[in-house]
Amino acid sequence: DQQVKQNSPSLSVQEGRISILNCDYTNSMFDYFLWYKKYPAEGPTFLISISSIKDKNEDGRFTVFLNKSAKHLSLHIVPSQPGDSAVYFCAASGRETSGSRLTFGEGTQLTVNP
Amino acid sequence: KAGVTQTPRYLIKTRGQQVTLSCSPISGHRSVSWYQQTPGQGLQFLFEYFSETQRNKGNFPGRFSGRQFSNSRSEMNVSTLELGDSALYLCASTDGGSRETQYFGPGTRLLVL
Numbered sequence: 001d002q003q004v005k006q007n008s009p010s011l012s013v014q015e016g017r018i019s020i021l022n023c024d025y026t027n028s029m030f031d032y033f034l035w036y037k038k039y040p041a042e043g044p045t046f047l048i049s050i051s052s053i054k055d056k057n058e059d060g061r062f063t064v065f066l067n068k069s070a071k072h073l074s075l076h077i078v079p080s081q082p083g084d085s086a087v088y089f090c091a092a093s094g095r096e097t098s099g100s101r102l103t104f105g106e107g108t109q110l111t112v113n114p
Numbered sequence: 115k116a117g118v119t120q121t122p123r124y125l126i127k128t129r130g131q132q133v134t135l136s137c138s139p140i141s142g143h144r145s146v147s148w149y150q151q152t153p154g155q156g157l158q159f160l161f162e163y164f165s166e167t168q169r170n171k172g173n174f175p176g177r178f179s180g181r182q183f184s185n186s187r188s189e190m191n192v193s194t195l196e197l198g199d200s201a202l203y204l205c206a207s208t209d210g211g212s213r214e215t216q217y218f219g220p221g222t223r224l225l226v227l
Contacts, residue, residue: 034215034216043118043204043219043220044218100145100210100214100216102206103159104149
């Protein structure tokens with residue numbers, strides 16, 4: 001039962017353009033969402049998060065949008081840079097568990113071409 | 115502040131052996147969570163420890179266990195290793211609140227032969 005899905009295994013964009021990474025979830029109890037970036041042989045690095053009481057959160061070049069009715073979130077990176085090339089994971093946590101327990105999507109490999 | 119540290123970074127074991135991995139959280143963080151990353155299953159939650167008590171548990175067999183010490187450092191143990199246990203094991207720490215960002219360590223790469 002994949003509760004968090006990233007349907008695009010890979011995405012390729014040109015430097016300077018916008019990168020849009022998508023994520024869908026099925027568990028209506030999820031109320032906190034995060035995006036992580038991961039390089040090979042390293043741990044995930046936190047990028048940005050959003051609570052279900054919001055529909056948008058910005059941090060520099062990164063913006064996350066949340067559409068609760070569609071159970072969909074997206075990460076926008078503008079402008080994209082070659083250093084952004086990595087695997088991006090979306091993750092979610094829910095009200096039903098105390099403490100920390102993240103459910104991850106499968107990841108999307110982003111390649112930004114110079 | 116120093117980040118989350120994990121030791122060892124790489125480990126090779128044979129089937130049937132057991133292994134212990136260590137994680138030191140960010141200073142002041144009281145919660146440590148463990149995740150397994152494999153190519154086929156992605157990143158999956160193993161368990162979380164908070165104040166030396168297991169607070170959450172994922173769907174892994176009893177061969178996977180953990181503990182947390184009074185200084186918040188955590189260890190996880192895998193007994194009777196199987197080939198399928200080959201993975202990147204990641205730990206993450208937070209202050210302990212339920213909606214806090216988890217910060218990950220670099221992981222321990224375990225290879226079971």
